Amino acid sequence: MADIDNEKVNDIEIGIVGSGSMGGGMTLLFSQNGSRVGCYDYEKEAVEKLMKEAKEDENVDENLVHGFTSLEKLVNAFPKASKDEKDKKPRIVVLSMPHGKGVDKIEDQILPLLEKGDIVVDGGNEWWAETEHRQAKAKDKGIQWVGMGVSGGYQSARHGPSMSPGCTKEAWEYLKPYLEKWAAKTPEGEPCVMHIGPGGSGHYVKMIHNGIEHAHLSILCEVRALLHYQLGLSNDEISNLFESWWKDGPLRGNFLIGIGFKGLRFKEGGGIEHAQDGIVEKIEDKVTQDVDLSEGTGTWSAKEIAERHVAAPAIAAAHQLRIISSDKQERSKVADNLNLPQPSKAKEAKLEKAEKDKLLDTVHTAVYGAILGAFIQGLDIITKASQDQKWNVELATCIKIWRQGCIIQSDAIAEFFLPLFEKFGPSEPLNILKSIPEIAKELAKTYDAQKKLYTIAIETDAVAPALGASLEYIKSINCRDLNTNFQELELDYFGHHNYDLKGKAEKGHEKGKYHTEFAKMPGV
Template sequence: MEVKQVGMIGTGSMGSMLSLLFAELGIHTHFYDPSSQNVEVLQSYARETGHTDKITYHSDHKSLCEALGATGGPRFFMFSIPHGAAADKSIDALEPYLEAGDLIMDASNEQWHATERRQKRLEPRGVHYIGMGVSGGYQSARHGPSISPGGSKAALDAAFPFLQRIAAKDWSGRPCVAKLGPGGSGHYVKMVHNGIEHGMMTALSEAWAILDAGLTMDYEEIGDVFEKWNTDGPLRNSYLVGIGAQICRTRKRGDGGDFVLSHIRDKVVQDVDNSEGTGTWAVEEGVTLHVPHPTIAASHIFRVASADAAKREAVTKTLGGGIVPSKINGIIDKRKFVHEDLRQALYASFLMSFVQGLHILSRANEQHDWQLNFVDVLYVWRRGCIIQSDYIVALLERVYLSEECDEHNLLACPTIASELQNAYLSLKTVVQQALEADLHVPALSASLEYYKYSGSANLPTSFEEAELDYFGAHMYDLKTEGPGKPETGSHHFEWKPARGVQEEQ
């Protein structure tokens, strides 16, 4: 069935751009938003683009539902609203008018548990509910986003032709959307995407600071570096690197034409003010599932520290100026450092962000029996999303299609191991130089340590295991017994017998 109209609930930056995309594709958007400002902005966009005949405002949910039902057949709704209670309130408002066969696509950054709860709520009424990750920000929403839907087979089958129509297209014209799996799997994949995104963004910010403060390059020069990285090599066609070049070169209109970037405070608040929950949830999932994800976790913690600029300034004053990054000294070949070492270091950190996110997804997939196809997941990330990185995704696709792939231990796959081994010395050099100059490199250094301890058969945790056994009788394995599984050991040594009060005296 061709979808000719959609009911859009929520028209903020994403919802308004999606509405314009639908109109451009000939799909009539009937929308509701309690914010008069959002309503006015979308109506203004509709006038400017000549789409007033395809974008209609409704002041209540009843009117919107009646308009969608005028042509008969199942009705398609889309949520583009803040995560949490907003979706439940929207369902409450729609529920009196919903009928069997109607379909709701939740395009918000929602927690996957909430998605599954709503699916169970609506299922007895025959109403489909899809948890649908939509990636790429408001710009991709305008011309075609990356889409990761999850829900029942009937729901995905009904929605898929529509989703193929609106999704981003790769170089061959194939839509970047796939029927991922049941339940909350679609929102889970989007959550993992955003965790990977945070790791990549922080590592790229650190690389920018190394070029800016460490090598005292001006913004135009840094833009040139990013452009070259985005043109060839392992960072080619990387969305974040590409927009990084634009950001470095963009100047304000008037006022002397200063670089916009030079006026922006170091203050990322989206995690702390809870407007963006996916990064927090990704870290929590990694911890809950016992999956090492240090690049993603360190990036999240760095963003949280960034948010409270006032607290950091207070500490800086107490320290009499704090730790101030300095210029990197001792680099003999600057060009080699920039275009070989730093590029390879960033690539390694990007790749390890993907690996860590995919390991979280793999463990969740096994636990919830979603039966995800990881090649499909990677294809969703081909275009229209923030973590788009052609070389890395193509590499990972080859790995998943090969016999060498252990989806729970991608670092043991020869292809990935070779890539990281080739980048190791560059990553180590960059971290060493940055630390010597007091530059901030939590993501790059976390990636370095992750690679080191993941590939080591002899960690200092043997001493930690001994201490755990000393005070808690937690047991241990013997080196002669082989690595075994991550299970409690069978040996205990009575390091010091427990004594009573009188005996201790």
């Protein structure tokens, strides 16, 4: 194993700060693709472990991987800068760290060590405004700070992630050959990385990717439970059903369905005593990610829904379910106090095979509709933010980079979306269902199926907030006359908020021009 902090090393191409699961995976990926990498971590054990992995990995040349516990020595391990500005080759340092103050600390430490023209790529999840703050700070020193989402988890970090860099065009042009070499590839060989836009746009797109991911995760856990507990399918049967969806139809190539059917078949190994029906029954129903502050993207996505005023109820409902899920003991005590019915079997569980097969086709359509709806909701948020921040993000670009190496990969949906989005420029469409009738019609086809599936959840007291929110989303945006006129009446009554007259509403979100002094009216 190579020495750590070897001061004789002077030829690394890429420096990686953070040697955990993501940073370690990227170190091995980059070196496997021929890049000479310097990996840094303040914990010597983490660097030693990564160096050992490089030595044992048959796909990696261990001589391309050098370890450091000193940031200064990492920076000095790059080739010495040329005195001729024209020949100067920028250093590239990639950060793979948890969001927040730790990144600020590293920025304060590394900026004085770098030189004008060097590039720092923050490859962690980060709140987009923090990224823009760091970009401004680095710009003062002539250093390019790139906020880049890295999708797909630690396995994609090792084998090829989807990446969303937000930066200047100059930084992108220099990074492009490296990123395209490291990125996940479509079957046609297209790299799943593109320039998203300036500023915090790259981290923003990754944030909403994760918001969509949370909705999809909730939809699938809800439907798995409905299939198992309400409709009586074994986990093996559900696994086979999911595999059929993954192989063919509108959910073909959906990553989460793909790992879902494989996970449901896992029954032994790993030192865990599993139930006969699979490992899932042995796992506590307690999701702490986001609630434990280890991952901010779900919370930030929910925040953006509120502050950008974009309807994305499935994403919001998924986040709420995580919050409720996260404290099992508290939830159990609340259930003791409420003492309401627990989920029960559905009458449909007793259907004959032919009828049940027909019902499962309906479930397939409903799940497709809910997943499609979550995509639409997330993409509407990206469009609104892009317009607000003047990032000029193109939705076609988002779909292109999500075709491989990311958690929301869904091949059939991407193939459906892409030619439709390619017709629009970066500032359009503000509202997908208004601007692209083909997508509205596709979502409408799933309405009856979503209604049927959610009816089963209602009748059996099953927990299905994301499925319910997906249905209510369609109902609400389809309703020509919502019940909110009474809300307007009461707002005007107590707060002089004004209202529009029926049939005379002006376009947009402008406040109405009419007011009634209810308290002065006889009998009121």
